[in-house]
Amino acid sequence: MSSTTDSAPELKRDRRNRAAPRTRLDHFPRDPIARWMLRLGLATPLVVLALLLDAVPRPTTSPNAHLMDDVAAIDWTRGDAEWLALLYPHISTFIAASNPFGRLGLSIMGAIAAGFLLQKVAEIIAQRAIPRSTGVILIFALAANPLFVYFALENFQGFLAITFLGLALADVVRFVNWGNTESGFRAGILLMLAALSDPTGILYALVAVVASPFLRHGRSSTRGLRAANMLVLAFPTLGAFATMMFLNVLFFGVLWPVNDVARVVGGIPDALGALSDGAGTATGWLLLAPVASAWLVAAIVRRPAAIPVSTIVAVMLAVSFVLGAFHPAAAGIAFTLLTLLAITLIPAARTPLTNVLVDLVAMLQIAIAWAAALNRDVVVVWMQSVADAIALVVS
Known part of the structure:
Protein backbone atom coordinates (compact mmCIF):
# COMPACT_ATOMS: atom_id res chain seq x y z
CA MET A 1 0.00 0.00 0.00
CA SER A 2 2.76 2.41 0.92
CA SER A 3 4.67 1.70 -2.28
CA THR A 4 1.61 2.66 -4.34
CA THR A 5 1.17 5.88 -2.37
CA ASP A 6 4.86 6.76 -2.72
CA SER A 7 4.82 6.27 -6.48
CA ALA A 8 1.83 8.59 -7.04
CA PRO A 9 3.81 11.87 -6.69
CA GLU A 10 6.46 10.46 -9.02
CA LEU A 11 3.81 9.70 -11.65
CA LYS A 12 2.43 13.24 -11.35
CA ARG A 13 5.90 14.74 -11.75
CA ASP A 14 6.49 12.52 -14.78
CA ARG A 15 3.28 13.76 -16.40
CA ARG A 16 4.25 17.38 -15.77
CA ASN A 17 7.73 16.92 -17.22
CA ARG A 18 6.64 14.96 -20.25
CA ALA A 19 6.64 17.15 -23.36
CA ALA A 20 3.45 17.17 -25.38
CA PRO A 21 3.76 15.55 -28.82
CA ARG A 22 4.71 18.04 -31.55
CA THR A 23 1.91 18.95 -33.90
CA ARG A 24 2.09 20.52 -37.35
CA LEU A 25 0.75 23.80 -35.99
CA ASP A 26 3.50 24.21 -33.38
CA HIS A 27 6.11 26.92 -33.61
CA PHE A 28 9.78 25.97 -33.74
CA PRO A 29 11.25 26.02 -31.20
CA ARG A 30 8.09 25.79 -29.10
CA ASP A 31 9.64 27.76 -26.22
CA PRO A 32 9.39 31.52 -27.02
CA ILE A 33 12.76 32.28 -25.41
CA ALA A 34 14.47 29.58 -27.46
CA ARG A 35 12.72 30.89 -30.57
CA LEU A 46 25.10 39.28 -40.54
CA VAL A 47 24.86 42.19 -38.08
CA VAL A 48 28.59 41.86 -37.37
CA LEU A 49 29.32 41.80 -41.11
CA ALA A 50 27.16 44.91 -41.63
CA LEU A 51 29.17 46.75 -38.96
CA LEU A 52 32.44 45.66 -40.57
CA LEU A 53 31.32 46.79 -44.03
CA ASP A 54 30.48 50.24 -42.72
CA ALA A 55 34.22 50.84 -42.19
CA VAL A 56 35.18 50.40 -45.87
CA PRO A 57 33.97 51.89 -49.17
CA ARG A 58 31.05 50.01 -50.72
CA PRO A 59 29.44 50.14 -54.18
CA THR A 60 27.16 53.15 -54.53
CA THR A 61 24.93 51.34 -57.04
CA SER A 62 23.34 48.98 -54.52
CA PRO A 63 19.54 49.01 -53.94
CA ASN A 64 20.08 50.35 -50.41
CA ALA A 65 22.06 53.33 -51.70
CA HIS A 66 19.33 54.14 -54.22
CA LEU A 67 16.62 53.74 -51.56
CA MET A 68 18.33 56.34 -49.36
CA ASP A 69 18.62 58.68 -52.36
CA ASP A 70 14.93 58.24 -53.18
CA VAL A 71 13.91 58.94 -49.58
CA ALA A 72 16.04 62.08 -49.52
CA ALA A 73 14.22 63.37 -52.64
CA ILE A 74 10.69 62.93 -51.24
CA ASP A 75 8.60 66.06 -50.79
CA TRP A 76 7.12 65.43 -47.33
CA THR A 77 4.96 68.59 -47.50
CA ARG A 78 2.51 66.91 -49.88
CA GLY A 79 -0.44 64.78 -48.81
CA ASP A 80 -2.53 64.05 -51.89
CA ALA A 81 -3.57 60.68 -53.32
CA GLU A 82 -1.06 60.79 -56.17
CA TRP A 83 1.72 61.51 -53.69
CA LEU A 84 0.62 58.44 -51.72
CA ALA A 85 1.09 56.28 -54.82
CA LEU A 86 4.47 57.90 -55.51
CA LEU A 87 5.67 56.76 -52.08
CA TYR A 88 5.40 53.13 -53.20
CA PRO A 89 6.84 50.83 -51.83
CA HIS A 90 5.32 52.39 -48.73
CA ILE A 91 6.62 50.15 -45.94
CA SER A 92 10.25 50.28 -47.05
CA THR A 93 10.02 54.01 -47.75
CA PHE A 94 8.67 54.87 -44.31
CA ILE A 95 11.17 52.59 -42.55
CA ALA A 96 14.07 54.08 -44.50
CA ALA A 97 12.83 57.62 -43.85
CA SER A 98 12.67 57.01 -40.09
CA ASN A 99 16.04 55.25 -40.01
CA PRO A 100 18.73 57.60 -38.56
CA PHE A 101 21.72 55.40 -39.49
CA GLY A 102 21.63 55.50 -43.30
CA ARG A 103 22.84 52.45 -45.21
CA LEU A 104 24.22 50.89 -42.03
CA GLY A 105 20.77 50.98 -40.48
CA LEU A 106 19.21 49.36 -43.56
CA SER A 107 21.87 46.61 -43.52
CA ILE A 108 21.31 45.88 -39.82
CA MET A 109 17.54 45.73 -40.31
CA GLY A 110 18.10 43.36 -43.25
CA GLN A 119 13.86 30.76 -38.13
CA LYS A 120 10.62 30.52 -40.08
CA VAL A 121 12.28 28.25 -42.65
CA ALA A 122 13.42 25.99 -39.80
CA GLU A 123 9.83 26.01 -38.51
CA ILE A 124 8.47 24.98 -41.92
CA ILE A 125 11.01 22.14 -42.03
CA ALA A 126 10.03 20.96 -38.53
CA GLN A 127 6.30 21.18 -39.21
CA ARG A 128 6.63 19.16 -42.40
CA ALA A 129 8.67 16.46 -40.62
CA ILE A 130 11.58 16.78 -43.05
CA PRO A 131 14.56 14.73 -41.75
CA ARG A 132 16.97 16.80 -39.68
CA SER A 133 19.95 16.13 -41.96
CA THR A 134 17.99 17.30 -45.00
CA GLY A 135 16.71 20.33 -43.10
CA VAL A 136 20.21 21.44 -42.11
CA ILE A 137 21.45 21.07 -45.70
CA LEU A 138 18.44 23.03 -47.03
CA ILE A 139 19.10 25.93 -44.64
CA PHE A 140 22.79 25.93 -45.61
CA ALA A 141 21.80 25.85 -49.28
CA LEU A 142 19.53 28.87 -48.74
CA ALA A 143 21.76 31.04 -46.55
CA ALA A 144 25.41 29.94 -46.64
CA ASN A 145 26.33 31.79 -49.82
CA PRO A 146 27.19 35.33 -50.93
CA PHE A 156 16.58 45.97 -47.69
CA GLN A 157 13.27 46.55 -49.44
CA GLY A 158 13.55 43.41 -51.56
CA PHE A 159 14.68 41.29 -48.62
CA LEU A 160 11.93 42.65 -46.39
CA ALA A 161 9.41 41.57 -49.03
CA ILE A 162 10.82 38.05 -49.27
CA THR A 163 10.93 37.83 -45.46
CA PHE A 164 7.21 38.57 -45.36
CA GLU A 182 -6.59 31.98 -38.77
CA SER A 183 -3.38 31.10 -40.61
CA GLY A 184 -5.07 31.88 -43.93
CA PHE A 185 -6.02 35.40 -42.86
CA ARG A 186 -2.55 35.96 -41.40
CA ALA A 187 -0.91 34.71 -44.62
CA GLY A 188 -3.01 37.13 -46.69
CA ILE A 189 -1.94 40.10 -44.55
CA LEU A 190 1.72 39.08 -44.73
CA LEU A 191 1.52 38.82 -48.52
CA MET A 192 0.01 42.31 -48.61
CA LEU A 193 2.93 43.59 -46.52
CA ALA A 194 5.34 41.94 -48.97
CA ALA A 195 3.64 43.67 -51.91
CA LEU A 196 3.85 47.03 -50.11
CA SER A 197 7.56 46.54 -49.30
CA ASP A 198 8.95 46.16 -52.82
CA PRO A 199 7.67 45.70 -56.41
CA THR A 200 8.96 42.12 -56.25
CA GLY A 201 6.52 41.60 -53.37
CA ILE A 202 3.69 41.69 -55.92
CA LEU A 203 5.44 38.78 -57.62
CA TYR A 204 5.75 36.95 -54.29
CA ALA A 205 2.06 37.41 -53.53
CA LEU A 206 1.16 36.08 -56.98
CA VAL A 207 3.50 33.11 -56.52
CA ALA A 208 1.95 32.19 -53.16
CA VAL A 209 -1.59 32.46 -54.55
CA VAL A 210 -0.78 30.46 -57.70
CA ALA A 211 1.13 27.81 -55.74
CA SER A 212 -1.61 27.23 -53.15
CA PRO A 213 -3.79 24.96 -55.37
CA PHE A 214 -0.81 22.62 -55.84
CA LEU A 215 -0.48 21.97 -52.11
CA ARG A 216 -2.17 18.93 -50.63
CA HIS A 217 -5.56 20.12 -49.30
CA GLY A 218 -6.87 18.81 -46.01
CA ARG A 219 -10.50 19.09 -47.22
CA SER A 220 -9.96 18.24 -50.87
CA SER A 221 -13.53 16.98 -51.35
CA THR A 222 -15.03 20.44 -50.67
CA LEU A 231 -9.21 34.50 -52.78
CA VAL A 232 -8.49 34.54 -49.03
CA LEU A 233 -4.76 34.81 -49.72
CA ALA A 234 -5.07 37.45 -52.44
CA PHE A 235 -7.79 39.67 -50.96
CA PRO A 236 -5.68 41.93 -48.66
CA THR A 237 -3.18 42.70 -51.45
CA LEU A 238 -5.94 43.35 -53.98
CA GLY A 239 -7.74 45.56 -51.48
CA ALA A 240 -4.65 47.67 -50.71
CA PHE A 241 -3.85 48.41 -54.36
CA ALA A 242 -7.52 48.84 -55.31
CA THR A 243 -7.84 51.52 -52.62
CA MET A 244 -4.86 53.48 -53.95
CA MET A 245 -6.08 53.19 -57.53
CA PHE A 246 -9.60 54.29 -56.55
CA LEU A 247 -8.21 57.41 -54.84
CA ASN A 248 -6.11 58.22 -57.90
CA VAL A 249 -9.08 57.82 -60.24
CA LEU A 250 -11.32 59.83 -57.93
CA PHE A 251 -8.98 62.82 -57.64
CA PHE A 252 -6.73 62.66 -60.72
CA GLY A 253 -8.51 60.51 -63.30
CA VAL A 254 -5.65 57.99 -63.59
CA LEU A 255 -5.14 54.56 -62.04
CA TRP A 256 -1.47 55.19 -61.20
CA PRO A 257 0.97 58.14 -61.55
CA VAL A 258 1.68 58.66 -65.25
CA ASN A 259 5.44 59.00 -64.74
CA ASP A 260 5.67 55.56 -63.13
CA VAL A 261 3.66 53.94 -65.93
CA ALA A 262 5.78 55.67 -68.59
CA ARG A 263 8.99 54.53 -66.91
CA VAL A 264 7.83 50.90 -66.84
CA VAL A 265 6.65 50.93 -70.46
CA GLY A 266 9.79 52.73 -71.66
CA GLY A 267 12.06 50.17 -70.01
CA ALA A 298 9.86 16.64 -57.51
CA ALA A 299 10.72 13.59 -59.59
CA ILE A 300 12.71 12.00 -56.75
CA VAL A 301 9.86 12.32 -54.22
CA ARG A 302 7.23 11.51 -56.87
CA ARG A 303 5.42 14.82 -56.61
CA PRO A 304 4.91 15.86 -60.27
CA ALA A 305 2.45 18.60 -59.24
CA ALA A 306 5.45 20.64 -57.99
CA ILE A 307 6.95 20.82 -61.50
CA PRO A 308 4.34 23.22 -62.96
CA VAL A 309 4.75 25.51 -59.93
CA SER A 310 8.48 26.02 -60.45
CA THR A 311 7.90 26.50 -64.18
CA ILE A 312 5.20 29.11 -63.60
CA VAL A 313 7.44 30.90 -61.10
CA ALA A 314 10.29 31.00 -63.63
CA SER A 320 8.76 40.78 -63.54
CA PHE A 321 12.23 41.46 -64.92
CA VAL A 322 10.79 42.80 -68.17
CA LEU A 323 8.39 45.07 -66.23
CA GLY A 324 11.29 46.51 -64.23
CA ALA A 325 10.40 45.04 -60.83
CA PHE A 326 14.05 44.14 -60.16
CA HIS A 327 16.62 46.75 -59.22
CA PRO A 328 19.57 46.65 -61.69
CA ALA A 329 21.99 45.82 -58.87
CA ALA A 330 19.73 43.24 -57.21
CA ALA A 331 20.99 39.67 -56.91
CA GLY A 332 19.82 36.45 -55.29
CA ILE A 333 16.07 37.01 -55.75
CA ALA A 334 15.38 34.08 -58.08
CA PHE A 335 17.59 31.67 -56.13
CA THR A 336 16.10 32.59 -52.75
CA LEU A 337 12.51 32.49 -54.01
CA LEU A 338 12.84 29.10 -55.71
CA THR A 339 14.67 27.58 -52.71
CA LEU A 340 11.95 28.83 -50.34
CA LEU A 341 9.26 27.33 -52.56
CA ALA A 342 11.10 24.02 -52.78
CA ILE A 343 11.27 23.82 -48.98
CA THR A 344 7.55 24.63 -48.74
CA LEU A 345 6.10 22.56 -51.58
CA ILE A 346 8.25 19.45 -51.89
CA PRO A 347 7.11 16.67 -49.53
CA ALA A 348 9.58 14.98 -47.23
CA ALA A 349 11.31 11.91 -48.65
CA ARG A 350 10.10 8.68 -47.04
CA THR A 351 12.85 6.17 -47.84
CA PRO A 352 16.60 6.23 -47.10
CA LEU A 353 17.44 6.29 -50.81
CA THR A 354 15.19 9.27 -51.58
CA ASN A 355 16.54 11.05 -48.48
CA VAL A 356 20.08 10.69 -49.81
CA ALA A 369 24.50 29.68 -55.39
CA TRP A 370 28.27 30.24 -55.20
CA ALA A 371 28.65 29.94 -58.97
CA ALA A 372 25.81 32.43 -59.51
CA ALA A 373 27.39 34.84 -56.99
CA LEU A 374 30.77 34.71 -58.73
CA ASN A 375 29.02 35.32 -62.05
CA ARG A 376 27.40 38.60 -60.90
CA ASP A 377 29.72 41.60 -61.09
CA VAL A 378 27.86 43.54 -58.37
CA VAL A 379 28.23 40.64 -55.96
CA VAL A 380 31.91 40.14 -56.79
CA VAL A 381 32.63 43.84 -56.13
CA TRP A 382 30.70 43.60 -52.86
CA MET A 383 32.66 40.46 -51.89
CA GLN A 384 35.85 42.46 -52.40
CA SER A 385 34.48 45.03 -49.92
CA VAL A 386 33.88 42.18 -47.45
CA ALA A 387 37.48 41.00 -47.92
CA ASP A 388 38.75 44.55 -47.38
CA ALA A 389 36.69 44.87 -44.18
CA ILE A 390 38.01 41.60 -42.79
CA ALA A 391 41.58 42.54 -43.73
CA LEU A 392 41.13 45.90 -41.92
CA VAL A 393 40.09 44.11 -38.73
CA VAL A 394 42.81 41.46 -38.91
CA SER A 395 45.64 43.91 -39.68
Missing part, protein backbone atom coordinates in the same frame (compact mmCIF):
# COMPACT_ATOMS: atom_id res chain seq x y z
CA TRP A 36 14.02 34.42 -30.02
CA MET A 37 17.49 33.10 -29.21
CA LEU A 38 17.49 31.20 -32.51
CA ARG A 39 16.52 34.35 -34.43
CA LEU A 40 19.22 36.31 -32.62
CA GLY A 41 21.84 33.65 -33.27
CA LEU A 42 21.01 33.51 -36.98
CA ALA A 43 21.02 37.31 -37.34
CA THR A 44 24.18 38.05 -35.32
CA PRO A 45 26.79 37.05 -37.97
CA ALA A 111 20.28 41.16 -41.03
CA ILE A 112 17.55 41.06 -38.37
CA ALA A 113 14.98 40.18 -41.05
CA ALA A 114 17.28 37.32 -42.13
CA GLY A 115 17.13 35.93 -38.58
CA PHE A 116 13.32 35.91 -38.70
CA LEU A 117 13.26 34.39 -42.19
CA LEU A 118 15.68 31.55 -41.38
CA LEU A 147 23.91 35.73 -52.86
CA PHE A 148 21.80 35.47 -49.71
CA VAL A 149 24.12 37.68 -47.62
CA TYR A 150 24.33 40.35 -50.32
CA PHE A 151 20.55 40.23 -50.72
CA ALA A 152 20.02 40.71 -46.97
CA LEU A 153 22.59 43.47 -46.42
CA GLU A 154 22.34 45.48 -49.65
CA ASN A 155 18.69 45.20 -50.75
CA LEU A 165 6.78 35.86 -48.01
CA GLY A 166 8.74 33.37 -45.89
CA LEU A 167 6.58 34.19 -42.86
CA ALA A 168 3.47 33.83 -45.03
CA LEU A 169 4.45 30.47 -46.51
CA ALA A 170 4.31 28.71 -43.15
CA ASP A 171 0.79 30.05 -42.66
CA VAL A 172 -0.17 29.12 -46.23
CA VAL A 173 0.79 25.51 -45.48
CA ARG A 174 -1.18 25.53 -42.21
CA PHE A 175 -4.18 27.06 -43.97
CA VAL A 176 -4.25 24.86 -47.07
CA ASN A 177 -2.99 21.54 -45.72
CA TRP A 178 -4.60 21.54 -42.30
CA GLY A 179 -7.53 23.94 -42.63
CA ASN A 180 -6.37 26.50 -40.05
CA THR A 181 -8.47 29.54 -41.01
CA ARG A 223 -16.28 22.02 -53.87
CA GLY A 224 -14.59 25.29 -54.85
CA LEU A 225 -12.09 25.02 -51.99
CA ARG A 226 -8.99 25.88 -54.04
CA ALA A 227 -10.55 29.02 -55.53
CA ALA A 228 -11.78 30.11 -52.10
CA ASN A 229 -8.30 29.63 -50.59
CA MET A 230 -6.74 31.67 -53.39
CA ILE A 268 10.43 47.10 -71.59
CA PRO A 269 12.46 47.08 -74.88
CA ASP A 270 15.80 47.24 -73.05
CA ALA A 271 14.70 44.60 -70.57
CA LEU A 272 13.58 42.27 -73.36
CA GLY A 273 16.96 42.76 -75.05
CA ALA A 274 18.83 41.99 -71.83
CA LEU A 275 16.69 38.90 -71.27
CA SER A 276 17.35 37.72 -74.81
CA ASP A 277 21.09 38.36 -74.52
CA GLY A 278 21.25 36.45 -71.22
CA ALA A 279 19.57 33.34 -72.63
CA GLY A 280 22.14 30.66 -73.37
CA THR A 281 24.90 32.37 -71.38
CA ALA A 282 26.34 31.23 -68.06
CA THR A 283 24.09 33.75 -66.29
CA GLY A 284 20.99 32.35 -67.97
CA TRP A 285 21.89 28.74 -67.18
CA LEU A 286 22.63 29.59 -63.55
CA LEU A 287 19.22 31.27 -63.24
CA LEU A 288 17.54 28.15 -64.63
CA ALA A 289 19.58 25.75 -62.48
CA PRO A 290 17.35 26.16 -59.36
CA VAL A 291 14.30 25.46 -61.52
CA ALA A 292 15.91 22.27 -62.83
CA SER A 293 16.80 21.29 -59.25
CA ALA A 294 13.15 21.75 -58.22
CA TRP A 295 12.07 19.49 -61.09
CA LEU A 296 14.64 16.89 -60.06
CA VAL A 297 13.52 16.86 -56.42
CA VAL A 315 7.93 32.62 -66.17
CA MET A 316 6.73 35.11 -63.55
CA LEU A 317 10.34 36.02 -62.73
CA ALA A 318 11.02 36.73 -66.40
CA VAL A 319 7.87 38.87 -66.72
CA LEU A 357 19.10 11.84 -53.31
CA VAL A 358 17.28 14.92 -51.97
CA ASP A 359 20.30 15.72 -49.79
CA LEU A 360 22.57 15.53 -52.84
CA VAL A 361 20.33 17.91 -54.80
CA ALA A 362 20.28 20.29 -51.83
CA MET A 363 24.09 20.25 -51.69
CA LEU A 364 24.12 20.95 -55.42
CA GLN A 365 22.14 24.12 -54.63
CA ILE A 366 25.06 25.37 -52.54
CA ALA A 367 27.38 25.04 -55.53
CA ILE A 368 24.82 26.74 -57.79
